[in-house]
Amino acid sequence: MSSDRFAILSTYAKKDTPSTILVCSTSVGKNQVEQSSKSLLVSRLLEYHKPANVKSIQRKHFNDIKGLDNIDNFILKDVTKDAKMMVLRSKYYAVAAASALFSYLDSVQTTVFAPNSLSISYQEHKGTMFIESQTAQDLELTTSAVGNAHGMSLLSLLDSCLSQMGRRLLRSSILQPLSDAKIIENRLDAIQELLLNADILNAIRSSFKSLKGIDLDKLLMAISKDENKSTAQDHEVEKRISQLLTIRSAIHAISNIYYALDGAKSSLLTTLRNDLHDDAFNCIISAIDENIEQDVTLGKSGSLAARNAKIYAIKSKQCELLDVAREAYRENLDDLFALSTKYTETYDLPITCTYINNAFHLTLKISDLGNSDLPKEFINVTKYGSKGKNKNNSENMAGRYRFTTIDLLKRNSRINDALAEVYLLSKQCVLDIRIVVIGCLSPIYRASDAIAMLDLIVSLTNAALIHDYIRPEFTDTLALKSARHPLLENLNSETIVSNDVFMSDFAHFQIIEGPNMSGKSSFLRMIALIVIMAGLGSYVPAEYASIKLMDGVLSRQTNNDVLEQNLSSFAHEMATVSLILTASTSNTLVILDEIGRGTTPSEGFGLAYAISEELIRRRPFVIFATHFRQLSTYLQFKPGVVTLHMSTTVGGSDEIYFQYKVAEGNSVEQHYGLQMAKSAGLPGEVLDEAHVIVRGLSSENEHGYDSVINQARKMAIRRQAVLSVTSKLRQICKNCTLNYQDLMIYLARLQSELVLSLEGTGMGDPEVASNVNEKFSMESNKRSSVSPTTSPMFISEDEAEQYQSDLSL
Numbered sequence: 085m086s087s088d089r090f091a092i093l094s095t096y097a098k099k100d101t102p103s104t105i106l107v108c109s110t111s112v113g114k115n116q117v118e119q120s121s122k123s124l125l126v127s128r129l130l131e132y133h134k135p136a137n138v139k140s141i142q143r144k145h146f147n148d149i150k151g152l153d154n155i156d157n158f159i160l161k162d163v164t165k166d167a168k169m170m171v172l173r174s175k176y177y178a179v180a181a182a183s184a185l186f187s188y189l190d191s192v193q194t195t196v197f198a199p200n201s202l203s204i205s206y207q208e209h210k211g212t213m214f215i216e217s218q219t220a221q222d223l224e225l226t227t228s229a230v231g232n233a234h235g236m237s238l239l240s241l242l243d244s245c246l247s248q249m250g251r252r253l254l255r256s257s258i259l260q261p262l263s264d265a266k267i268i269e270n271r272l273d274a275i276q277e278l279l280l281n282a283d284i285l286n287a288i289r290s291s292f293k294s295l296k297g298i299d300l301d302k303l304l305m306a307i308s309k310d311e312n313k314s315t316a317q318d319h320e321v322e323k324r325i326s327q328l329l330t331i332r333s334a335i336h337a338i339s340n341i342y343y344a345l346d347g348a349k350s351s352l353l354t355t356l357r358n359d360l361h362d363d364a365f366n367c368i369i370s371a372i373d374e375n376i377e378q379d380v381t382l383g384k385s386g387s388l389a390a391r392n393a394k395i396y397a398i399k400s401k402q403c404e405l406l407d408v409a410r411e412a413y414r415e416n417l418d419d420l421f422a423l424s425t426k427y428t429e430t431y432d433l434p435i436t437c438t439y440i441n442n443a444f445h446l447t448l449k450i451s452d453l454g455n456s457d458l459p460k461e462f463i464n465v466t467k468y469g470s471k472g473k474n475k476n477n478s479e480n481m482a483g484r485y486r487f488t489t490i491d492l493l494k495r496n497s498r499i500n501d502a503l504a505e506v507y508l509l510s511k512q513c514v515l516d517i518r519i520v521v522i523g524c525l526s527p528i529y530r531a532s533d534a535i536a537m538l539d540l541i542v543s544l545t546n547a548a549l550i551h552d553y554i555r556p557e558f559t560d561t562l563a564l565k566s567a568r569h570p571l572l573e574n575l576n577s578e579t580i581v582s583n584d585v586f587m588s589d590f591a592h593f594q595i596i597e598g599p600n601m602s603g604k605s606s607f608l609r610m611i612a613l614i615v616i617m618a619g620l621g622s623y624v625p626a627e628y629a630s631i632k633l634m635d636g637v638l639s640r641q642t643n644n645d646v647l648e649q650n651l652s653s654f655a656h657e658m659a660t661v662s663l664i665l666t667a668s669t670s671n672t673l674v675i676l677d678e679i680g681r682g683t684t685p686s687e688g689f690g691l692a693y694a695i696s697e698e699l700i701r702r703r704p705f706v707i708f709a710t711h712f713r714q715l716s717t718y719l720q721f722k723p724g725v726v727t728l729h730m731s732t733t734v735g736g737s738d739e740i741y742f743q744y745k746v747a748e749g750n751s752v753e754q755h756y757g758l759q760m761a762k763s764a765g766l767p768g769e770v771l772d773e774a775h776v777i778v779r780g781l782s783s784e785n786e787h788g789y790d791s792v793i794n795q796a797r798k799m800a801i802r803r804q805a806v807l808s809v810t811s812k813l814r815q816i817c818k819n820c821t822l823n824y825q826d827l828m829i830y831l832a833r834l835q836s837e838l839v840l841s842l843e844g845t846g847m848g849d850p851e852v853a854s855n856v857n858e859k860f861s862m863e864s865n866k867r868s869s870v871s872p873t874t875s876p877m878f879i880s881e882d883e884a885e886q887y888q889s890d891l892s893l
C-alpha cells in the first residue's frame with residue numbers, strides 16, 4: 085500500500101514497477117480499461133507504469149471493512165500489529181484498495197494466503213511528513229474541538245484561499261506537510277517575493293475574482309463524464325452548454341492570472357506562470373466562440389428565458405438542420421400566441437398565455453370573470469386562491485384560473501416535437517465541442533494545479549502579513565526564538581507569551597514539568613504546529629526559526645477516548661505509544677503529554693520511565709510534559725536529556741500566577757495541586773490532612789536518593805556543558821562566516837560560559853580553561869582522524885567514554 089490517495093494497488097511489484105494495477109470500475113467505465121485511450125486515468129497510469137497491466141475491479145470489492153478484516157487476518161502477529169492496525173483504521177482508501185487486492189488474488193489468481201503470514205506496512209509518500217490522524221486531531225490541524233470558527237484550527241487560521249482548489253491543497257498540505265527542503269524553500273521564496281512586491285500580490289488577488297468561484301477540478305471531472313443515458317435530452321444539452329460556458333470563463337480567468345504573474349521572478353512563481361499558458365486554451369476558446377453565442381446566459385432552469393437561451397445557444401449557420409428545427413419551433417410558438425390572442429378576442433376576456441412546468445397554459449384573473457362561468461372550451465381548470473402559488477414555478481398564480489384547450493394542447497405537443505429535434509441537433513454540436521475540450525484536458529488540469537498552488541502561496545503570504553510571521557531556515561537543529569502558539573495568538577495576541585526552543589542531537593529529549601494550566605500542552609503543541617507550518621512552506625510565528633525537517637510528527641495527548649474503536653483511554657494510550665515506539669526515527673518529532681496517568685502511580689511511572697528510555701535510545705526529538713517529578717530527576721543524567729519547567733509564582737494568599745514562560749531545569753516542588761484544590765474550595769481539614777501525607781511521602785522519597793542524585797546531577801551538568809560547547813564548536817567549523825577577531829571574541833565567550841556552568845560541579849577552578857582546550861583539541865584530533873591519546877585529567881575514564889559516544893553522533 086504505497087498511497088492512500090487513489091484506490092490503486094500494485095501486485096507482485098518489484099520496487100516501484102507494478103506488474104498489475106487494479107482500478108475501480110466506476111472511475112474508468114466498464115469497457116474503458118480495454119479501450120485505454122478513452123480513459124484519462126488509465127492512459128496516465130500506463131504513462132507512468134509501463135508495461136503494467138491495468139485491470140478494472142468492481143466497486144463493491146473496494147470495501148474498507150472487508151479490507152481491515154483481511155489485513156487483520158493475514159498480517160503477521162508481531163509486536164507491531166496493533167500499532168499498524170491503529171494507523172490503518174483511518175486510512176479508508178488504503179484498506180479499501182487492500183480489500184480489492186485480496187479479492188483479485190483470490191478470485192482471479194486463485195492465490196490464498198495462510199492467516200498471520202504476511203508482512204504488511206503502510207508507507208507515506210516520499211518527501212512528506214507522516215502525521216497520524218489522531219495527532220492531526222489533537223493538534224487541531226483541520227478541525228477544532230471547540231468549533232470551527234475562524235482561527236480555531238490551523239486550517240482556518242491560514243485559509244484565505246480564493247478558490248476551492250487552493251483550499252483543498254492547503255488542507256492536504258497541512259495534513260501531509262513536506263520534508264523536502266528544496267520544495268519548501270521554493271514556496272518560501274515565492275512568499276518572500278509576494279511580501280516584497282505588493283503590486284504582484286494585489287494583481288493576483290484581483291485576477292482570482294474572474295474565476296468567480298469556479299471549481300476547475302470538479303468542472304473537468306464533469307466534462308470528462310460520459311453521457312448518462314437516463315438524463316433527458318434538454319438537461320444534457322443544458323448541462324453541456326453550461327459546462328462549455330464555464331470552461332470558457334475559466335480559461336479567461338486563467339489568462340488573467342497568467343498576466344497578473346507578469347514580472348514574477350522566483351522559481352515557483354515563474355513555473356506556475358508557465359503552467360497557466362498553453363496554445364490549447366486558444367483552441368478551446370475558438371471552438372466555443374465559433375459555435376456558441378457570446379452572450380448566452382442560461383438563467384433559472386425551468387423558465388422560458390432559460391429554455392430559449394438553450395435553444396438559441398448554438399450560433400446560427402453552424403448546422404443547417406438545427407436552423408430548420410429552430411425555425412419550426414419559432415413558427416409553432418407564433419401559432420400558439422396567435423391562438424391565445426384569438427381566445428381573448430372571442431370571449432372578450434384578458435386571457436394571457438403563460439409558460440408553466442415546461443408547457444404553455446392560459447390564465448385569467450378570477451376577478452376579471454365576474455359572476456360568469458368560464459367558457460366550456462376551457463378544460464383542465466385549476467382555481468388558485470388569493471395565496472395560491474404554483475409550487476414548481478415562480479409565476480404567481482394567486483387569484484387566477486389556469487386552464488387549457490384541446491387546440492392549445494396540440495400546439496404544445498408540436499412545440500415539444502420541434503424542441504426534441506432542436507435538442508438532438510444541439511447536443512451533437514456541443515458534443516463536438518466537448519471532444520475538442522477533452523483533447524486539451526491535460527493543460528487545463530495543469531493550470532488547475534498551478535492555480536491551487538498559487539492560491540496556497542497567496543493564502544500563506546496573507547497569514548505572514550497579518551500575523552507578522554517570519555521565514556524559517558532549515559538546519560539540523562530546532563531553534564525558535566520568541567515563538568508563539570499560532571492559534572492562541574490568534575485568540576488573543578495581547579496576552580500571548582512567547583517562548584524559546586532549542587532541540588538538537590545533543591538535546592533531543594526534553595522533559596517539561598509544571599502544574600495544571602501552566603501552559604505545558606500549549607508549549608508542546610506550539611512546537612509541533614510550527615514544524616508543520618514550516619513543512620507546508622509557510623512563514624512561522626517567531627522572531628527567529630531554525631527548523632529541522634521531520635519525517636513525521638507523532639503525538640500522545642490526554643483525554644482521547646476513542647469510542648468507536650471500543651478502546652479505553654489507557655488502552656488507546658498504550659496503542660499510540662506502541663505506534664510511536666515503532667514508527668519514530670531520529671528525524672521524528674514526538675509530542676508526549678502525560679503518559680501513564682490511566683493506571684496506578686507506580687505502574688504509570690514505570691511505564692513512563694521505560695518508554696522514555698527507549699525513546700532516548702531511538703533519538704527522535706521528544707518533548708514530554710509530565711507530572712511525574714521523579715522522571716526528570718532520574719532521566720536528566722542521560723545524554724540528550726534536557727529538563728524544563730513552566731515558571732509560576734505564588735501570591736500572598738497562595739494564589740498561583742502562571743507566567744507561561746519556559747525555564748530551564750526542574751521545577752521546585754510547591755504542591756501546586758494542593759494550592760489549586762484550596763482555590764477550588766476544598767475544606768480546610770481535608771487540605772491539612774493532604775499536606776501532612778504529601779510532606780511525609782516527599783521526605784521519604786528524597787531521603788533515599790538525595791546523595792546519589794546530587795552526584796549524578798553534577799556529572800550530568802558537566803557532560804551537558806561540554807557537549808553543548810562541542811556542538812557549538814562543530815557548528816562554527818561547519819558554518820562560520822566570522823572574521824578572526826570576532827571569532828576570538830565568540831570563543832572567549834563560549835569559554836567563560838562553560839566555566840560559569842561548571843561552577844559547583846568541582847570543575848570551576850582556573851585549570852578548567854586549559855582542560856577544556858585540551859578537550860576541544862581532542863575533538864579536533866578526532867576530526868583529523870588522529871585517535872586521542874589521553875583523556876583530559878578532569879574527567880574519569882567512564883565519563884570520557886560517554887563523551888566519545890555522544891560526540892560520535
Ligand SMILES: Nc1ncnc2c1ncn2[C@@H]1O[C@H](COP(=O)(O)OP(=O)(O)OP(=O)(O)O)[C@@H](O)[C@H]1O
Nearest residue numbers: 579580581582599600601602603604605606607744
Ligand atoms: N504561551 C501562552 N501565552 C498565553 N496563554 C497561555 C500560554 N500557554 C497557555 N496559555 C493559557 O493557559 C491555558 C492552559 O494551558 P495548557 O492547557 O497548555 O496547560 P497545561 O499545563 O497543559 O495544563 P494541564 O496539565 O491541566 O493539561 C491555555 O488554555 C491558555 O489559555
